[in-house]
Amino acid sequence: MKNRLTHGLLAQVLLLLTLAPALVAEASQDGLDLANKIHYRPRPNDQVSFSVMTLSGSGMGRTRELFQYRLDGTRRGDTATLIRFVSPRDIAGTGLLTNDFAGSDDSDQWVYLPAAGRERRISSDRKGGRFLGSDFYFEDLRDRDPRKDTHRILGQAELDGKKMWQLESTPLDPENSVYSKRIGWIDPVTYTPMRLDYYERGQATPVKRWLVGKIELLGKFWVVTDRTMTDLQAGTSTRLQDVRTLADQSVDANLFTRKALIDRAQLLEKKWQP
Amino acid sequence: MATLTAASGLLCLLLAFSADVAARDATQADKGSMVEAADAPWHWRRGKLRLVPGWFNEGGGTHFAHLDGVVETEFNEAWRGELAARLDVWRDNAAIGSGEQKADIDALFLQWRGGERHRATLGYQIVRWGKTDEISPVDRVAREDWSRPFEDLADRRRALPMLRYEHFGKDYNLDLLWRPWFKEAEMPRLDSAWSPIDQRRGRLLGFAPDPAMAFLVSNGRFVDDPDGGAGWGARLSTNGRGYDWALSAQRWRRSAPYYAVDLPSLTFHGRHPFSLVLGGEFAASLGPLTTRAEFAYIADEPVTINNATLDYTTIPAYEAVAGLDWWPGDKDTLVVMQLAWRQLDKGGLNILDHSHSLALTGSVRSEWGHGNWQSRLRYSIGLDRRDNYFNPSITWTGWEAQQLSLGGHWFSGKDSTPGGYYKDNDFIYLEWRHDL
Numbered sequence: 001m002k003n004r005l006t007h008g009l010l011a012q013v014l015l016l017l018t019l020a021p022a023l024v025a026e027a028s029q030d031g032l033d034l035a036n037k038i039h040y041r042p043r044p045n046d047q048v049s050f051s052v053m054t055l056s057g058s059g060m061g062r063t064r065e066l067f068q069y070r071l072d073g074t075r076r077g078d079t080a081t082l083i084r085f086v087s088p089r090d091i092a093g094t095g096l097l098t099n100d101f102a103g104s105d106d107s108d109q110w111v112y113l114p115a116a117g118r119e120r121r122i123s124s125d126r127k128g129g130r131f132l133g134s135d136f137y138f139e140d141l142r143d144r145d146p147r148k149d150t151h152r153i154l155g156q157a158e159l160d161g162k163k164m165w166q167l168e169s170t171p172l173d174p175e176n177s178v179y180s181k182r183i184g185w186i187d188p189v190t191y192t193p194m195r196l197d198y199y200e201r202g203q204a205t206p207v208k209r210w211l212v213g214k215i216e217l218l219g220k221f222w223v224v225t226d227r228t229m230t231d232l233q234a235g236t237s238t239r240l241q242d243v244r245t246l247a248d249q250s251v252d253a254n255l256f257t258r259k260a261l262i263d264r265a266q267l268l269e270k271k272w273q274p
Numbered sequence: 275m276a277t278l279t280a281a282s283g284l285l286c287l288l289l290a291f292s293a294d295v296a297a298r299d300a301t302q303a304d305k306g307s308m309v310e311a312a313d314a315p316w317h318w319r320r321g322k323l324r325l326v327p328g329w330f331n332e333g334g335g336t337h338f339a340h341l342d343g344v345v346e347t348e349f350n351e352a353w354r355g356e357l358a359a360r361l362d363v364w365r366d367n368a369a370i371g372s373g374e375q376k377a378d379i380d381a382l383f384l385q386w387r388g389g390e391r392h393r394a395t396l397g398y399q400i401v402r403w404g405k406t407d408e409i410s411p412v413d414r415v416a417r418e419d420w421s422r423p424f425e426d427l428a429d430r431r432r433a434l435p436m437l438r439y440e441h442f443g444k445d446y447n448l449d450l451l452w453r454p455w456f457k458e459a460e461m462p463r464l465d466s467a468w469s470p471i472d473q474r475r476g477r478l479l480g481f482a483p484d485p486a487m488a489f490l491v492s493n494g495r496f497v498d499d500p501d502g503g504a505g506w507g508a509r510l511s512t513n514g515r516g517y518d519w520a521l522s523a524q525r526w527r528r529s530a531p532y533y534a535v536d537l538p539s540l541t542f543h544g545r546h547p548f549s550l551v552l553g554g555e556f557a558a559s560l561g562p563l564t565t566r567a568e569f570a571y572i573a574d575e576p577v578t579i580n581n582a583t584l585d586y587t588t589i590p591a592y593e594a595v596a597g598l599d600w601w602p603g604d605k606d607t608l609v610v611m612q613l614a615w616r617q618l619d620k621g622g623l624n625i626l627d628h629s630h631s632l633a634l635t636g637s638v639r640s641e642w643g644h645g646n647w648q649s650r651l652r653y654s655i656g657l658d659r660r661d662n663y664f665n666p667s668i669t670w671t672g673w674e675a676q677q678l679s680l681g682g683h684w685f686s687g688k689d690s691t692p693g694g695y696y697k698d699n700d701f702i703y704l705e706w707r708h709d710l
Contacts, residue, residue: 058644062674089675089709092320101515106559108515114320116428117402121518121557123564128604133645178604236644254390258513259442264319265346265354267387 031151034167034186039146041191044221044247046071048272052243055134057236064088064132067273068242071251077102079143080256084269091132097261098124100142105176112261119262128178135208135229135238139178148176159185159194174201190215190222207233218247244274319344319356321710328703336366336467336701338422342380343710352388356381358433364421366467374463380433393440398433401451403509403522404568405555408635408654409614411570411593412522412553415451415507418459418529423468423692424665424683432460445514451507451524458500458546459529467699471496471533471542478533481626482690490535491542498531498544505548517558525550532576534586547588549574562604566612567596580624590619597636610636628690632657646672654693661691667705679705 046069053064069082083096093114100107107124127139146169154166164185171177178200185195192215197206213226225242251272254260260268321343328336342360349355358380365373383397404410408427416431423430434457441448462468470479476488505526512519531544550573557566574588597612611634618629635654641647652665667681682702687693 055644058646062645062672089320090671090677090707092709099515106516108513108559110513117400117431118404119513120405121513121559121564121566123559123562123599123601125559125562126601126604129601129606130641130645133606133641133643135644234644252390257442258447259390264356265348265385267348267351267354268390 031153031167031169032146034153034165034191035146035149035151035169037191038167038184038186038193039143040076042221043072043223044218046249046251047218047223047245047247048249048251048274049225049242049245050274052239052241053132053134054239054241055236056239057231057234062088064091067269069251069255069269069272071253071256073102075102080253082256082260082269084266093264093266095261097256097258099256110258110261114264119258127176135231135234135236136240137178140210140229144177148172149182154183157185162187164188164194187215192222192224205232207231213239213241216245218245221247223247246272246274316345316347318710319346323708323710324705325707326703326705328701330467330698331700331702332698334367336699336703337364339363344381352386354385354387356383356385358382362421364462364466374466376460378432378460382433391442393442395436395438395440398435399438400431400433401436401438401449402428402431403449403507403520403553403555405518405520405557405566406568406595406597406612407610407637408612408652409595411568411595412520412551412555414524414526414528414551414570417457420470420530421460421462421466421468424663446510446512449507449509449511453505453507453526456500456503456505456527456546457529458498458531458544461531464496468696470695472695477695479692479695480628480690482688490537490540493540494535495539495541496533496544497541500544500546501527503527503548511555517556519557520553520555522553522555523550524553528576532586534576534578535584537583545576545586547574547576549588562601564599565596566598567594569594575618577618577623577625577627580626584626587623589621589623589625592617592619595635606642607638607640609638612636630658631661633661643672646670656687656691656693659688659691661687661693663693675709677705677707679703679707681705 049068051066051068053066055062064085065087067084067086071080073079079100081098085091085094095112096109098107098109109122109124110119111122112119127137129138130136131138131141149169149171152168154168156163157166165188167184167186168181169184170181174180179198180201181199183197184193187194192212194212196210198208200207209230209232211228212224213228215222216225223245225245228237228239230237249272252268255268255272324340326338328338330336340360340362342358344356344358346356347354359377360380361375361377363375379398381399383395383399385393385395387393401415402413403415404413410427417434419430419432435454437452439450464471464473471491473492476492477483478487478491481487507522507524507526509520509522525548527546527548529546531546533542534545535542551570553568553570555568557564570593572591572593575591576586576588579585579587593616595612595614597610600609601607602609614633614635616631618627620629633654633656637653638651640649648669648671650667654663656662664684665681667679669677669679671677684700685693685696687697
């Protein structure tokens with residue numbers, strides 16, 4: 001009897017060992033599929049938002065107001081963005097123009113500082129620097145190509161009473177991310193990451209947390225309009241809230257050129273502002 | 275005096291606008307104040323107030339206050355106007371004591387836009403070309419401001435009357451400038467600690483101390499010869515994928531005076547020779563680095579011949595700056611390093627001026643404390659001779675639109691260099707800046 005039991009257990013272990021790589025591969029494939037669905041989920045071809053960024057947790061709260069313009073190109077993955085700060089006054093008029101290209105890590109990025117009176121090319125390769133002293137790293141503000149990570153579905157977990165997919169993403173090349181891994185809570189209907197926990201190398205607990213505060217139906221697309229990044233170690237947080245958003249206005253491509261960036265009067269931008 | 279009164283009046287008008295807009299901002303803050311303000315026929319764009327008390331290492335003070343403001347209007351889709359004025363107040367008592375206040379116009383122009391491709395601007399305006407920091411060989415369009423020679427490069431430029439046409443093509447931009455008349459650089463008063471002429475010590479900035487020269491400088495008369503003369507400039511630039519470049523040609527008078535001595539009358543004449551300047555600029559992103567470079571050929575650079583009569587002439591010169599921006603460890607510190615080179619083509623002449631120089635310039639900037647603190651070190655280190663300058667500072671930016679800084683300026687070097695000339699002018703300063 002004991003012998004039969006041992007043989008049965010051994011057979012199951014052998015079967016598991018044989019099937020394990022296939023199961024892992026399947027889980028990994030499912031993970032990649034889910035990551036692709038997140039990355040390529042439908043979104044407006046162009047979007048313009050008036051946003052308020054609020055920094056809290058380190059003395060006095062600070063607020064920045066900005067316009068964000070985005071236009072997707074004809075090739076999937078080609079995206080142009082322009083960010084223009086309108087307040088506070090010490091950074092008002094500062095502009096950041098970025099051109100991302102499909103299938104390429106290299107983007108073009110220029111910053112315009114009104115006091116300097118000329119634009120300046122900057123490296124788009126920054127990942128770990130803080131965007132205007134906030135809790136957002138530059139990496140957090142960019143779309144990350146799913147092919148840069150391995151993905152694994154951890155299962156389902158609840159967030160605010162709603163069941164979500166839990167997806168773990170680990171960089172294939174540790175050098176191309178600030179983080180050692182990210183665990184996301186993914187809405188199974190909209191494929192939107194509603195919460196992201198960020199881990200750094202050597203840390204067993206997350207160091208930062210992204211939490212969606214509001215997701216809205218804009219035309220036929222679900223768009224995140226309120227999100228907060230919290231530095232769990234420092235206890236500081238940054239909320240980025242889109243107060244007004246317009247989508248699919250057929251925004252002029254000239255908005256994403258040097259001319260628009262250096263235009264102190266921002267006349268072209270005013271045409272499309274919400 | 276009339277200019278001072280007019281510009282002061284203009285500044286008062288601008289500040290009234292500022293106060294009006296600020297009041298509206300308070301009631302419309304939740305809507306995005308700047309956006310609402312922009313709907314007014316004339317609206318305030320920005321301005322700033324700087325109060326900078328400074329104390330020399332060797333005793334005495336060098337204090338500075340600055341106020342500026344810009345308003346603009348849009349008549350219709352094609353036409354807009356801009357008005358900007360400034361007021362500067364200096365007080366320094368390093369040696370013999372001096373004080374001065376001056377108002378000036380930063381912008382007074384009318385602008386026309388022809389669709390997305392054309393733009394023309396007529397009036398007082400500041401135009402800046404070039405891609406490098408601190409020293410920019412191509413940036414010779416605007417009038418130079420030498421009143422505080424250690425300020426950031428952007429703060430060392432003043433407006434000039436110009437007609438400017440810009441063409442924005444699909445892949446390139448064309449910038450054409452015409453200057454109807456000449457206006458000399460803004461210079462510190464003769465008795466200021468920052469004057470390039472030191473009659474007390476008998477020194478001229480850029481020349482080695484010499485007993486004969488000391489006699490001439492101490493006993494000479496200094497006059498400026500800002501002769502008239504139109505000028506022009508053209509620049510073709512492109513912002514491409516991975517790199518930017520620009521080529522330019524300009525011909526106008528040099529705005530900063532070069533002092534040529536007339537021995538019989540014991541008079542130094544501030545000369546502003548016409549010169550053709552051909553320039554090239556380049557910038558590229560290479561992974562985490564951004565590289566920048568500029569080159570300029572200056573056809574007529576003024577020099578003094580080392581002969582019995584100290585004759586004045588002009589010779590060709592070459593200037594180049596190449597540098598890179600780097601974020602060490604991909605964190606919040608930016609390191610800018612630039613190599614600046616200058617060579618005069620003496621052509622066998624024996625001249626008193628330095629015929630070449632090589633320096634490392636740049637800055638190191640950090641931000642921390644949730645963006646509430648910034649530190650910065652600007653530097654210039656002579657590589658071919660001792661000529662050093664350091665400007666460390668620490669700034670609290672925790673109050674919206676305000677900055678409070680503590681910093682210092684240190685100069686050292688051989689007597690014939692700028693670092694050596696200003697070596698007794700080391701000072702520390704406090705700065706309160708309020709953006710209006």
